[in-house]
Amino acid sequence: MKKTLLGLCTVAALTLAACSTGPESQAEADRPAEITVFAAASLTEVFDDIADEYKAADANAPDVKFSFAGSSDLVSQISEGAPADVIATADETTMDTLASDDLLAGDPEMFASNTLTLAVADGNPKAITSSADFTGNDLVVCAPQVPCGAATEKWAGLNDAELDPVSEENSVTDVLGKVSAGQADAGIVYVTDIARADGEVEQVDLDGADKVINKYPAATVKASEHQDEADAFVKFLGSDTAQKLLRDAGFAAG
Template identity: 40%
Template sequence: MSLAFTRRRTAAAILTAALLVPLAACGSDNDKKDSGADASASGAPKANLTVLAAASLTDVFKTAGAAYEKEHPGTKVKFSFAGSQQLAAQVKQGAPADALVTADTKTMDGLKSDTGAPTVIAKNRLVIATGKGNPEKIENLKDLADTKLKVVLAAPEVPVGRYSKQILDAQKINVKPVSQELDVRSVLSKVELGEADAGLVYKTDVASAADKVDAIDIPDAQNAVASYPAATLKATKHSEAADAFVKWLSTPEAQKILADAGFQQP
């Protein structure tokens, strides 16, 4: 074997090794990205999670998120709140997120190709929200048909709007709302600001604004039950960490936080 051939083979080996080094480094980075990085002391992978959540979960999820971060050092949970139909549109458009929680099973069922298997984490019921002190003396659903009242509802495509239509239609009550809002918190806000005399919202929404509004209970026989399913999004880059958060929502600690906010057990 000539000396020149030996030198050429050695140089080729060195070049090949040099080219493999950055590829190996890239593979390492991707592995970390897919696995959600290092695990926290609790065993759940660390990650910065984005959770799309129904507007009615705004207050309770802020509390739940803080509790989760405390229990899982190194993990940060950021929430994006909106009407469930808006969240579904974001998922379909490919918005970067890791998990989804809607205020109804219908919306979640429409996203089967985009989510993992959903789990119902809580339930809720509707109430009539009025101004503090109930100045219009509203007593029941039938009173909402009074054309002198300014009643605000959520739009029919919004879960709470669909529930509202369901219970009003069942009682054959014709309500002409002054506006139809894109999420339940907008309905509540109209009542809080005095722009509406009454609105149909979730029981937990009124509880979050008890100093500004009153609630008129709706009998169970005339009411609707809202279920809140949670699921990991298939497009997440932190599947293990997202799965861990979704599963945590069914733990006793998370369920207590939800119950303290007025949500019913799933």
């Protein structure tokens, strides 16, 4: 009888142990090792920092893999079926394209905003002080389909500024790169690009830039196989920790 009772107790103990650890083990097994975030080029450095803090806040959170590019390129990739869990763009218009095509899992969340400015070579050798000095100098801007390009066109229209760029780039990072490399005298970028240029360029305030503000939305992609984790990252962008990092990088509130 004692052996029978002992055997029953052992079976019961094992059953309870299985019930207490089974669901947790299954949840851990189902948790993805990584999520993919498509993000506007202007977010490159700050999103790397935000991902570090995201992991630090939750050791069980998945790693974050980024794909940075011009927002319009990212939207096109998702529209064509590229695998992504989160999309963060540099304006509302590009995000609206995905929403209208029913490619988002929910409403986008605004997490930051940005303003245009002018980048010139270190020391400003061409003495460019305003848009009036564009004539006779090599100006580089973003292409119209890119958020910074659409904002530039809107700014030019509102301020009667004449634009005759020597090139139109597919991302604001490329504009900054041309000025930094001495391939252009000036480029219209975001204020945050000056902050991350490490002194390679100088900032010249763009007259009337406050008339055009780009808001940055983020959303979970509908086709994501990791909806909960994607939602968690989008939510983290609005946290005090992420917002401080965005402010330190020169972004304003969304």
